[in-house]
Amino acid sequence: MATSSEVEVETVVEGERKADNTKKSWGFREWGLLVSVCAAFFLDALDNIMVGIAVPPIQSDLGMTTESVQWVVSSYVLGFGGFLLLGGRMADLLGRRRMFLIGVAVFAIGSLVGGVTNDGLVVIAARFVMGVGAAFTAPASLSIIITNFPEGAQRNRAVGIYTACGAVGYSTGVIAGGALTEISWRWTFLLPVAVALIALIGALALVPRDIKPDRGSGKFDVAGAVTVTVAMLLLVYSIVEAPNAGWVSPRTLGTFAASVVLLAAFVVIERRAAQPLLRLGLLRNRALVGASLVAAAILGTYMSFQFIGGLYLQTMRAWSPMEMALAFLPIGLLIATIAPRAGKLISRFGVQWMIFAGFVAYTASYLLFLRIDEASSYAWVILPSILLIGVAFPFSFPAANVQATTGVDESEQGLAAGVLQTGYQVGAAIVLAIVTATMAAEGPANDAAGTLSGYHNGLYVVTGISVITTLLTLVAALRASARRRVAGSAAAASQS
Structure with a gap:
C-alpha cells in the first residue's frame, strides 16, 4: 500500500496540470525573490569549480604538501556536510530569510579571508567556514522557493530555474577558474565575495520576512x-x-x-x-528518503566522473586547466538550456520517470567514457559523455528536489531540504572515496597503461552504481504509474 507521501508525489502531475490552467504570470516580487536565492546556488557552483581548478597553484604558492592541499577541497565538504541538518532545522525555527542572510555573510567572510592569507592552514580553515555558510544557505534557499511558490507547475518551474542558475555558475566557474588561475589563485576566492554581496543585498530587499514560527513551549x-x-x-x-x-x-x-x-x-x-531538532517521523517519508538516496547517486557518480575525467585530461593528455574547463563547458551550457524547461517535463511525465530518464543518460555517459585510451579523440570519445551528462542532470536534479519536498509540512521544509542536501554531500564523499580507493588498489602506476587501468577501475564502480540506481528508479516509476492507474480507475468508478 502506498504511503500518504507517495500518493501526494504521484498525484502531483494532475495537480500541476490543473494549476497550469489557473496560474498567473510572475511579477517583480516572484522574479526578484527567485533571482536572489538562486544567486546562492550560483555562488556555490562557481566557487567549487574555481577553487578545484586553483588547487595546484595554491599548493605551489603556499608550499603545501599533497596531503594537506587536498583539504582545501575536503574541508569545505566537511563543513557543508557536517552542518546541513542543523542548518535546515535552524531555517525552520529561526526563519529562512534570516538563516539565508547569515549563511551568505559567513560564506563571504570565509572567502575573503581565504583570498588574502599567506598561510595554507588558514586557507583550509577559511574553506571550512565557507562550507558552514553554505550549509545554512542551501536548505534555506530551497525552502524559500518551496514555501513561496505553490505546489505544482509554478514550483516545478522555479526549481528548474534554480537548477539552471547552478549550471550557469558551473559554466562560468570553469572558464573563470581557468582564466583567474592564470592571473592568481587568490581571485578564485575574492570574486565570490562580490557575488555574495550582491546576493546579500538582493535578499535583504526582495526576500519577504518570515512569519514568526510557532516554536511551542519547549526549549531548543x-x-x-x-x-x-x-x-x-x-x-x-x-x-x-x-x-x-x-x-x-x-x-x-x-x-x-x-x-x-x-x-x-x-x-x-x-x-x-x-521539541526535537529532527522529528524522526519525517524519516518515514519514503518520498524524501528515496529522493535523498537518488541525490547521493547523482552527485556521487558525477563528482567521481569529473574527478577521473579531470585527471585523465590534465595528467595523461597534458591539457591545461583552461583546456579542461572548455572540455567540460558543454555540461553547464546544456543544463542552463534544459533546466528552465524541466518544470514542464516534470508536470507531463512525473518525477519518477524524469529521474529514471536522467539515470539512463548517466549510465550511457559512463559506459561511453570507458572507451578512453592513451590518445582518445575528444569529439568521438569524450564529448558524447559530456553531452549526456548535460542532459541527465537537468532531468534528475530538479525532479529529486520536487520529490523530496512534496507533501512535507511547511514548518519542516528547511529540514527536508537539509536531509536532501545531506544525501548529495555524503553521497559524493562516499562514492568518491570508494572510487579513489579502487583506482589506487593496484598500487602506484609506473606507466601510462597502469594509470589508465586505474581510471577504468574507478569508472567500473561509477557505472555499476549508476546501473543499479537506473534499475531501482525504473521499478519506482513503474509502481507509481500502476498506482496512478488504480487511483484513476477508482475515481472513475466512484463517479459512474
Whole structure:
C-alpha cells in the first residue's frame, strides 16, 4: 500500500496540470525573490569549480604538501556536510530569510579571508567556514522557493530555474577558474565575495520576512544539535580521510565508530526531546528518503566522473586547466538550456520517470567514457559523455528536489531540504572515496597503461552504481504509474 507521501508525489502531475490552467504570470516580487536565492546556488557552483581548478597553484604558492592541499577541497565538504541538518532545522525555527542572510555573510567572510592569507592552514580553515555558510544557505534557499511558490507547475518551474542558475555558475566557474588561475589563485576566492554581496543585498530587499514560527513551549534541542553535528562531522571526516589513512586503519574505524555511536545517541535524544531538532517521523517519508538516496547517486557518480575525467585530461593528455574547463563547458551550457524547461517535463511525465530518464543518460555517459585510451579523440570519445551528462542532470536534479519536498509540512521544509542536501554531500564523499580507493588498489602506476587501468577501475564502480540506481528508479516509476492507474480507475468508478 502506498504511503500518504507517495500518493501526494504521484498525484502531483494532475495537480500541476490543473494549476497550469489557473496560474498567473510572475511579477517583480516572484522574479526578484527567485533571482536572489538562486544567486546562492550560483555562488556555490562557481566557487567549487574555481577553487578545484586553483588547487595546484595554491599548493605551489603556499608550499603545501599533497596531503594537506587536498583539504582545501575536503574541508569545505566537511563543513557543508557536517552542518546541513542543523542548518535546515535552524531555517525552520529561526526563519529562512534570516538563516539565508547569515549563511551568505559567513560564506563571504570565509572567502575573503581565504583570498588574502599567506598561510595554507588558514586557507583550509577559511574553506571550512565557507562550507558552514553554505550549509545554512542551501536548505534555506530551497525552502524559500518551496514555501513561496505553490505546489505544482509554478514550483516545478522555479526549481528548474534554480537548477539552471547552478549550471550557469558551473559554466562560468570553469572558464573563470581557468582564466583567474592564470592571473592568481587568490581571485578564485575574492570574486565570490562580490557575488555574495550582491546576493546579500538582493535578499535583504526582495526576500519577504518570515512569519514568526510557532516554536511551542519547549526549549531548543541543544543536545540534539550538538550530537548530530559532531556525528556528521566525524562521518564525513572518516570518509574523506579513508583513502589516505586506510579503510581499516585505527583512525578510520575509530572516527566511523564514534559517528555511529553519536548518531545512535541522537536518535535517543530526539525520541525524548519535547521539541526535537529532527522529528524522526519525517524519516518515514519514503518520498524524501528515496529522493535523498537518488541525490547521493547523482552527485556521487558525477563528482567521481569529473574527478577521473579531470585527471585523465590534465595528467595523461597534458591539457591545461583552461583546456579542461572548455572540455567540460558543454555540461553547464546544456543544463542552463534544459533546466528552465524541466518544470514542464516534470508536470507531463512525473518525477519518477524524469529521474529514471536522467539515470539512463548517466549510465550511457559512463559506459561511453570507458572507451578512453592513451590518445582518445575528444569529439568521438569524450564529448558524447559530456553531452549526456548535460542532459541527465537537468532531468534528475530538479525532479529529486520536487520529490523530496512534496507533501512535507511547511514548518519542516528547511529540514527536508537539509536531509536532501545531506544525501548529495555524503553521497559524493562516499562514492568518491570508494572510487579513489579502487583506482589506487593496484598500487602506484609506473606507466601510462597502469594509470589508465586505474581510471577504468574507478569508472567500473561509477557505472555499476549508476546501473543499479537506473534499475531501482525504473521499478519506482513503474509502481507509481500502476498506482496512478488504480487511483484513476477508482475515481472513475466512484463517479459512474
